[in-house]
Amino acid sequence: MTDEPRRFFAPWRVVEFEGAFRIEDAAALPLAYAYYSEDIARQATGSYMSREEARRVALNIAALPDLRAALQDNDGAGRGQAEIAALRTQLTEAEQQRDAWRAEAERLGQTAA
Template identity: 85%
Template sequence: MMDEPRRFFAPWRVVEFEGAFRIEDAAALPLAYAYYSEDIARRATGSYMSREEACRVALSIASLPDLRAALQDKDGTGELRDEIAALRAQLTAVEQQRDAWRAEAERLSQTVA
């Protein structure tokens, strides 16, 4: 039995604690942590970021739902644009066929008369 996928409700926000930024969803469920240290020796070991780097990472993670929504809107708009263009092309083809039939009907009516 598969459980339903988790939903992390937007908007996501960043909360700063001492030495870390926590990214949480709208229900305050923690999603990720970005740890930092102002101690240059600790950062030199490679396990901590500066406060500015951690803040930038946390803000980037927190903006993911907005980015995803924007991309879905853009894709949806593009699909609609393509569908409208296809329908216009079909309409043009049908109108041309109608005009050809009318011209043929006109020609036939003149030859009969």
């Protein structure tokens, strides 16, 4: 077995067949199926979704690569903001240390004169 994870290439799309929606990747590899039935009795027993429910499920599954990319972008922005905040804190500390050194240098200069 290989250690590399499988790659399902974006964009994912939804293809409708009779009684099912197939979600496939850009290479037409089937990833999932959402089955439906127009028969009210089958829907009532809970064994099948309506066509509209199955379509919504299929579209939500197909949107997963875009959602993942958006979350990674937001996570990266959050990390960037955290890094900026940390750098600002370091800058403030460095400025305070500089001011303390200047005050000490002035005190020593006044004492020597």
